[in-house]
Amino acid sequence: MSRPIVIAAGGTGGHFFPAEAVATVLAERGHDLVLMTDARHGRRDTGLFRDLPQYVLDGAGVAGKGLGGKVRGVLALLRGIGEARRVLKSLDAAAVVGFGGYPSIPPLTASRFLPSAKRPRMVIHEGNAVLGQANAFLARFSPLIATSYATVARLPQHAQTTLTGMPVRAGIEALFGNTYAVPEERINLLVWGGSLGARVFSEVVPQALAALPEELRKRLKVTQQIKADDLDRVRAIYTDAGIEVEAAPFFTDVPACLRDAHLVIGRAGGSSVAELTMSGRPSILVPLPIAASDEQGANGQALVDAGAAWMIRQPDFTPTALTALLTDLFSQPEKLENAAKAAHFCARPHAAAKVADLIESALRP
Numbered sequence: 153m154s155r156p157i158v159i160a161a162g163g164t165g166g167h168f169f170p171a172e173a174v175a176t177v178l179a180e181r182g183h184d185l186v187l188m189t190d191a192r193h194g195r196r197d198t199g200l201f202r203d204l205p206q207y208v209l210d211g212a213g214v215a216g217k218g219l220g221g222k223v224r225g226v227l228a229l230l231r232g233i234g235e236a237r238r239v240l241k242s243l244d245a246a247a248v249v250g251f252g253g254y255p256s257i258p259p260l261t262a263s264r265f266l267p268s269a270k271r272p273r274m275v276i277h278e279g280n281a282v283l284g285q286a287n288a289f290l291a292r293f294s295p296l297i298a299t300s301y302a303t304v305a306r307l308p309q310h311a312q313t314t315l316t317g318m319p320v321r322a323g324i325e326a327l328f329g330n331t332y333a334v335p336e337e338r339i340n341l342l343v344w345g346g347s348l349g350a351r352v353f354s355e356v357v358p359q360a361l362a363a364l365p366e367e368l369r370k371r372l373k374v375t376q377q378i379k380a381d382d383l384d385r386v387r388a389i390y391t392d393a394g395i396e397v398e399a400a401p402f403f404t405d406v407p408a409c410l411r412d413a414h415l416v417i418g419r420a421g422g423s424s425v426a427e428l429t430m431s432g433r434p435s436i437l438v439p440l441p442i443a444a445s446d447e448q449g450a451n452g453q454a455l456v457d458a459g460a461a462w463m464i465r466q467p468d469f470t471p472t473a474l475t476a477l478l479t480d481l482f483s484q485p486e487k488l489e490n491a492a493k494a495a496h497f498c499a500r501p502h503a504a505a506k507v508a509d510l511i512e513s514a515l516r517p
């Protein structure tokens with residue numbers, strides 16, 4: 153094995169899909185790769201990662217409950233850094249690439265504790281319009297930073313940034329350039345809540361749709377991500393309202409869901425927003441209210457400012473407010489069409505290749 157590139161990633165789909173997209177490009181370009189993740193998230197046995205060497209390190213989040221939890225968290229992190237340092241040294245890694253989140257902290261921090269001749273180059277990718285907590289910590293070590301938005305809040309003043317966009321899975325990248333067909337008879341609505349789903353959409357959306365005039369309800373086909381224990385209850389509301397529904401706790405064929413959608417209702421996580429722009433789909437965004445730095449609000453605002461989306465903050469996301477907005481949009485489909493065009497205009501295609509280019513540039517002497 154030549155000097156490998158270490159991919160430091162873990163966590164929810166939103167954090168992991170970009171890592172997988174970049175790793176795929178690097179593998180195609182002939183680089184040897186290694187995955188480092190943490191014990192909380194465990195091994196990855198899907199896609200490309202199934203066949204990669206993997207190191208599952210200690211070092212979950214430091215935000216444990218109470219003083220005892222915090223102390224345990226810090227000790228786990230220190231153990232993770234120690235393990236990562238040993239592994240990086242023995243691998244003689246050429247670069248360590250982080251994709252945000254706690255799993256990226258031990259490998260990238262450890263790389264700073266290697267002698268300069270052995271020290272791998274350090275690159276981090278930020279998928280949101282606000283620098284995440286883990287990346288903000290790692291930014292102190294002056295890595296190269298790949299960004300997904302033209303403006304990223306909380307970037308240190310002297311950060312070396314390159315605007316690459318947010319890497320998406322190949323099937324979603326393939327949607328770039330597809331056209332948006334204004335709903336004429338059928339209206340396809342996609343409702344999703346991020347990689348873990350979001351109960352608020354099961355509480356608000358069915359009620360809002362059931363209150364639409366019958367003429368609109370008959371035209372609707374809803375494809376909705378619904379948590380398993382809510383499926384029967386929510387399906388029944390749609391059936392009673394005469395609305396066709398396809399529901400599942402998780403959709404694997406996201407490209408098909410996006411391709412068919414005339415409008416998407418969802419959260420504003422980094423990957424979701426990138427996928428909306430790549431497919432050129434208009435959306436109503438309800439940012440996750442508990443997100444650490446309101447990064448979802450910032451991601452969503454970028455689309456709203458571009459005319460590509462409408463945003464409703466969760467406290468205002470009521471059935472009445474949603475019914476009113478949907479009635480307006482469905483009765484003036486040109487608004488949807490304009491938002492679709494604006495969304496497409498925000499897309500940054502080939503982001504995985506651009507991140508890979510940046511990593512390769514860091515490898516050059």
Ligand SMILES: CC(=O)N[C@H]1[C@@H](OP(=O)(O)OP(=O)(O)OC[C@H]2O[C@@H](n3ccc(=O)[nH]c3=O)[C@H](O)[C@@H]2O)O[C@H](CO)[C@@H](O)[C@@H]1O
Nearest residue numbers: 164165166167279346347377402403406421422423424443
């Ligand atoms: C990249 C990133 O930092 N993402 C955010 C998010 O990640 P989170 O993973 O929740 O959300 P993202 O929008 O980033 O990603 C969701 C991913 O799940 C996929 N999907 C969703 C539904 C489904 O049925 N099938 C499916 O495959 C989407 O296509 C997308 O690729 O969590 C945090 C809070 O916990 C946010 O504040 C983060 O900003």
